[in-house]
Amino acid sequence: MTLPRVAAFTDTYLPTVNGVTYTVRTWRDRWEQRGGRMDVVFPESDHDPAAAEHPVGSIPFPFYDGFRVGLPSVPDAVESADVVHAHTPFGVGLGALRAARAGDRPLVASYHTPCAEYAEYLSVNGRVKRTVRRAATGYERWFLGHADVVVAPSERTAAHVEDVVAVDTEVTVVPNGVDTDVFAPVENPRERFDLPDGPLVGYTGRHGHEKRLDVLVEAVARLDREVTLVFGGDGPARGDLERLVEKRGLDARFLGFLDREDLPAFYAALDVFGFPSPVETQGLVALEANACGTPVAGVDAGALADTIEEGETGYRAPADDPEALAAAIERTFAERDRLGETCLARRDSLSVEHAVDRLAAVYDRLRAQSVRR
Template identity: 30%
Template sequence: MHAWHPGMSRDARDAREAWISGGRGRSGLRIVIVTENFLPKVDGVTRTLARLLEHLEREGHQCMLLGPGTGMSHYASHPLVGTAGVPLVVYPGLKLNFLRPKFLRVIQDFEPDVVHFVDPIWLGAQTLVALELGWAGQDWVGDGGPAIGTGISGAVVASYHTNLATYATLFGLSWLEPVMWRLQQWLYSKTKLTLCPSPSTRDMLESQSFANVRLWPRGVDLSHFSRAHRCPKMRASWGVGDAPDGRAISGLNMPLTPPASPTVSAAGAGDLPSRNVLLYVGRVSWEKNLVLLLRAYGRLRRTLPPAAVPKLVFVGDGPARPELESICAAQDLDATFMGHRSGAELAQCYASADVFAFPSFTETFGQVVLEALASGLPVVGLDAEGTRDLVAHRHTGLLLPLPPQGAAAPRQGDTSAPPSRAWPAICRDTATPLFDTCVEGYAALLAEACTLHTQREAMAHRACTQGIVGYTWWDAMERCVDGYREAMRMARANRHVSIVSAPSAPAALDPAVPVPAPTATPRISRVNRALSRRLAHRQFREAQMRYRTRAKSEAELAHFKTLAKALLVALAFWWIWTRHLASNGRVVSWDELFTPA
């Protein structure tokens, strides 16, 4: 009855929207997702998006994904439409993707109930403006007509995944951070709702004047990540035996996990040193604050007995991996780089470690933190957005607070600022005494987690039990779908959709009251009637021509302004990129830029 079909009347579409947005569990939503990035690039955003597409398929919803070219035509039965982009040399693996006319035709022909923008900043910004201008159909044009700034009338949702403004400070462009915040606030204001993954991120967005922010948390697959996957062969490949506490590798007494695995004895474990394993999982790039981890680990080597120094293992890939491997080799750090791992291998890496080190402060949620907790690892991180929402200090892990107020602040930072601004300012300049203070504090927490075995085991037990309560993937993805339905209700309310009842029958006339006779209409000659009709028709045509001419001029002016703004943004990105390369002693010529590799 409420299924979508081509050529639906406006009344039928309205009845369908009212039904499908009215309650959870009603299938049949039609969604277009516009994303800046997707598989095969693997990070928290693409993994979450893949989970969402799989959930939408299972729940009977239809989706179209518009984003960068991936070489795939479908994912989880949903069609993918790709576009070309310019590689972002400053950040390998990312592209500045451009809006193509096919995207707008897809939105117009698919007739989605909701358009979902994932981290809109470049491709998303272009598509949002195109919806405002009516390039994807008049159904998305706001009440003020097709013009930039008049708003979008349909159900449009944005999800916030990446602290892009923070990255400006990390790249030495702190002056760009407020500009990025204003740009993002302007883009997200065009949507009905903003979905974010954690309460601390919501507080940060609301402090930047983001409106209608809703939580879209993440989940963890408890059948996949658990302590039951601890693997002695994996530890042997790292050159370590059992942990110093002598914990048996067993699946017993592990709630919230699959049925217990039989006890596994580590063959040859006695030939390997008994050491803890310090694990990092994530993108291997400097904005993850890996300098802090390396320096803190180096301090452990100088302060702990040799037998107590943990093994350092990196799982993941990224642009900083070659340089990081060179630094570890030059400083003789006992580090192993596993590269990208997924599936059962990734689960074994988590479960076979003893402590999870995660010094990043740019997270909006921290999916790897949740996976580590489910695998029974206490987390040693920073008291920053994303991490603090998942880790309870001295309960499921250890969190490094911001340095004391009296410490010398770096030039671009102030410890009195909110954590979202203070951490980037502190950690960007690694030559300051304040950063050394952070290194000492973080090293102390790592040493505590690695040497106090009873406390570590207690935190590990609470991590895989209490630390993951309420984080299932079905509930997490359905919270996003709930956001779709709420956006549809908000769009309907803005359109003032209402059902007008038929007029009631007139009251019976009182026969005692005389009814006046109708007055006679004066006669109009046929010539006068013909002249009046021709004159009215001519005036209507002239008014229509004036309206069309004015509308065409306004549209052309709006298009020119849009192109001019796009050109200015492109020039700004070009200037930032060349300035970054110049600071590293590299100058890119036009021949190098346009000559194919």
């Protein structure tokens, strides 16, 4: 059976490296390996577009350095798509809505990040933040209500869409998946980053204020052992983190953005992956760390409550509680070998191939319904 042609619309893409970019690229690559075509529409940037990549006009986002908002355009090259997939409700996502309506094509909407979490960047006090959060949730409800199916990366996130955002649209779970051909144990990984031999706790990803990386710093400061803290990635909270690390007198390394090929070595170099963010919709980096044999100490909130399997792939602690997170890190250190073996034993279950199988089922069902209409 011929695979449907898909047009994926995303507000975040290369050269920015984050979970959404990684998911869009990996799904597209796997789709093409199966003989299908998935065009990607994204805001114009320094990225040199490859075949089936279509930049549209964009403007800087004034509240988040380095992020650009795409204009709601529909490139001519995607007008023949069978299915439209929006990975954002903003800018480029509105272009996806236009494309679906204009061609009477089914619209799939992925729920990657709760819009309300961006209130941190738009608010000056508590009242404004609450107002922004309510408005953001209302906007999500409006946008997702136009989709034929909402795709959520975890059961916890699907419940949030159904109960908090309160959409009437069908919600189905399609995990983002991990490329287990790439994310695997690495020999002598610390040499690549010139890291010390002692205990390492690390994190990689966007340094956003909503990620609560300050809680990880405070937790490491409470450990009973000397630990080096390692950060990969970058973002608006980095300056505050560097000042907090200096204030707490910790040994910390800030490596900046890491190329995708460097990430397996980064994960494998760590004894514990620290994940204090309470706002994850899946926590893909936690699963990538697991695939490299590294257990996770994170928060018992958001999707991490399901992603981190207590006592199997790591340990959890209440959100915004440095003392409890320190205890989870200590316990993960103590059981590091056993937890790491369990992580490696479960690698196959994390594979992106399973995710694309589910995605294909969603696309095929929607295309069949569209043909019948």
